[in-house]
Amino acid sequence: MAYSQKVVDKFEETLKNPEGASVGRWKPGDKDFHRVGTGIVGAPACGDVMKLQIKCENVDGTNKIVDAKFKTYGCGSAIASSGELIDMLKGKTLEEAQKISNQEIVDILELPAIKIHCSVLAEEAIHRAIDDFKSLRNND
């Protein structure tokens, strides 16, 4: 199957310069780890696992995503979808991020029908990460 040029570009950009494409992780012990929400979705047996982390800061009473990182195991469009999601997240409030729908990723990357599940995975990842961040807050 041939992907759109956008998927190919995003994929290659990520591979060439992972750090610049926000590939990475925050781990326990890192300075701001208490302000990081993590969402992991998918399963190795299905061929897709996406791990998304969002770092939030309280700006004027609302939590804003100031930075985000990801790692993805999956096909080219899963990797491109994660990267696209990251670009959308930065600077958004949690409320705004919650509203991101997979269709936006499908439209930007022109994903073929058979790859729509990759964008669904990205949408689930952000929901998980937000839930995780909120549960951290509740534990404070």
Place this chain on the structure above:
Amino acid sequence: MDKKYLFKRNNVWWVKLAVPLHLRDKLGFDLRKSTGEKTLDKALLKRDIILNDLKSNFSEGSPESSNIKSILPRKTTYFDYASTTPVDERVIDKMKECLSFEGAFGNSGSRSHIYGWKAEELVEEARSNVSNLLNCDPREIIWTSGATESDNLAIKGASYFYSKKGKHIITSKIEHKAVLDVCRQLENESYEVTYLEPNKNGLITPEAVQEAIREDTVLVSLMHINNEIGVINDIRSIGKITRENGIIFHVDAAQSAGKIQIDLTDLDVDLMSFSAHKIYGPKGIGALYIRRKPRVRLQPLFHGGGQERGIRAGTLPTHQIVGMGEAFKLAKEKMDEDYSNLSKYRDILWNGLKDMEEVYVNGAQDNSFPGIFNMSFNFVEGESLIMALKNIAVSSGSACTSASLEPSYVLRALGRKDELAHSSIRFSFGRFTREEEVRETVNLVKDSVNRLREISPLWEMYQDGIDLDKIVWA
């Protein structure tokens, strides 16, 4: 010996290639290059490479090649020979002689004039080329449209013909779809099928066949070389068992004919399927071997003009048949050379990659054909690896590259975990593979796997010492 394209000057063998008409203004009548060799044996070894070199001069500005250029815009290494092969130029030359009014365009079934006789002569010569490679009687070879049709004709044809004797068939879980789907169809027609499990190396053991045999078993159908993992079944031992039990033995040899030795006088195989396009012949032509002694009978699938002794009706496609014959003839000449090159390429690839962490070979390493090498790179998804290896054409057992979104049923049948099936890549080499392409691939694969692992959360967990099997995945 075939000295085509070669001539001797000052004691050294040269290669001479005629220039196509439309380029003669620019390039002259022919192109010549020295092999630097004094003996014909050595010159022959270099001929193909030099021919390809010389031919590259034709690619500039010719109307045909500009089309090809737009299909393949960049130089891509082809490592998917198990899928199909390019047609050898010598085969193309022969095929061209069977198309036009000046050539052997006639219907080989026309008995009343020279056009028909000439076509028939070429068809029979091709049949002999095929039977020579396999060491059987030419009368035991029936032309078909390819291995899929041969498999259909063999399995359905034998099952229908011998249905009064029984309706049980034995095959394996890792056959090609052209066998599996035929068996599924026969199940709908009240036949019973036993699908044998391969052992962990991907082989069907003679013992497994023996155990599955029943009173009403009429047919065993197994492949010779597996198309995904390259393992070679012991068809000699299995044939002994089927023969003793009076059961027909069909072997799909689409991947093996012309690549490894097949001697049908020495094997108890009753039916064998062949394809031309896996061995540098054209697509759309294949053959079925049908044993004469002891005689095997089939119910035909096509009915019509009575061609091929009524077993496969339809006007014979002379150019396709001649192409297959020439390809099989070349295969016989080149088998040893091809095989030793393929072994070398596989060793270069494996030696270059085996020290990486978490790489697995799928299928036995001994008892396997070196032209097909299937590996899994754990924690990296196969389709993404193929994308990263963008200038190398390979295939994967990953679900993402299949229409069904299921990972390879072959690798799963070997007991490989799904994630390793998703992470698999099949490299298949062939006659036109060059050593430097394999060496470049080693480096590219290493680099791409490392990069993809850097962005893989599974690799991260593995590095952290987390057991992935114990995680409950969402």
